[in-house]
Amino acid sequence: SVGDIAGARRVFQYLADAGNADGALAMGATFDARFLAEHSAIGVAADDAQARSWYRRAADLGSLQAKTLLAEIADQ
Numbered sequence: 001s002v003g004d005i006a007g008a009r010r011v012f013q014y015l016a017d018a019g020n021a022d023g024a025l026a027m028g029a030t031f032d033a034r035f036l037a038e039h040s041a042i043g044v045a046a047d048d049a050q051a052r053s054w055y056r057r058a059a060d061l062g063s064l065q066a067k068t069l070l071a072e073i074a075d076q
Contacts, residue, residue, distance in 0.1 A: 005030050005044045016054070021061035028054030028066065032073075048073060 009030050015023025029035040031054065033046035052073055059064035 001045075005041060005057050016057060017062075019061060021063040021066070024054050024058035024061055025066050028052075028058060029068065032069070064074045 009027060012027035012030065016027055017023075028051045030044070031047045031050035033048065033051075035041075035046055036046050052070060055066040055070045055073070059070060068071045
C-alpha cells in the first residue's frame, strides 16, 4: 500500500517458499501489468513471464484465483 514493491516481493517470496499459495499469488501480482497499472506503480516494470510463473506456482499450491489469472493472461 506504500509502494514498496521490492520489500513486498521479499515477504511474498518468503511466504511462497514456505508453501503459501497467497504469497505466490501476491508475488505474481507484483509482476502483472494489470495489477501495476491498477495501483499506479511507478518505476516497476511488468514481466508477464514472471507473473505467469508465480501464478502457476500459486495454482500448484491450490489457489483457484491464480488459475483464473493464468487464463486471463493467456487470453491477452
